[in-house]
Amino acid sequence: LHDITLDIHAGEIVGIAGVAGNGQRELSHVLTGLRRIASGRIVVDGAPLGAGDAAAFSELGIGHIPEDRLRSGLAPAMSVAINAVMREYKKPPIGSGGLYRSGAATLLAREIAKAADVAVPDFAMPVRNLSGGNQQRLVARREMRIAHKVLVAAYPSRGLDVGAINTMLRYIVELRDAGAGIVLISEDLEELLNLSDRIAVLYEGRLMGALDNDKIDVEQIGLLMGGRIVRKEAA
16 A cells, blocks of 8 residues: 555445455455554544554444455354454453353344344354354344444445345445444446445555545546546646
């Protein structure tokens, strides 16, 4: 990433467009604490965020739906219950006095699965036994619970069927309407146009431009995605 300046406001969706491999993964990692920045700063509510890790970001209310849900968003061999509550395992009633309360964890996991419309036959079974769509919805609902400030969603509809895509995008709109800022990374330009208030374009790790949705020229977006800046000639 190079010279990225990007503002995310409460109650808006900022779409990140670009051909895959142009810095989207690095941006999502930086914004969620998975990768430390070499220079610059990240500011949340006017206060610079120190050199924290993913746990520090989550405590500030920043959630993350990663592009690789099974490897980055879940612990495949661990139970559905543990994966559903892993963002909250230190908090009561699950964690208290250094103890992990499995019964309370299962109750919360059931609540999250119900909200995510995920049918789980056994919360003790490995989460890898769930279908890809159910895994994605479970991760999304888990992250939405902590995303009081910002949700970074990287390709949230990738690999899902039409029904699951509609459900996922509804989740994102609901969270935006609740006042969170959303960073939506997607290769689907139509999806970004339908959901985003602003669209920023990444090319070779650089921010080529950010446009309000009502001022977007689709042809210009395409050129920006290819690394070209078009300047309109004066009349």
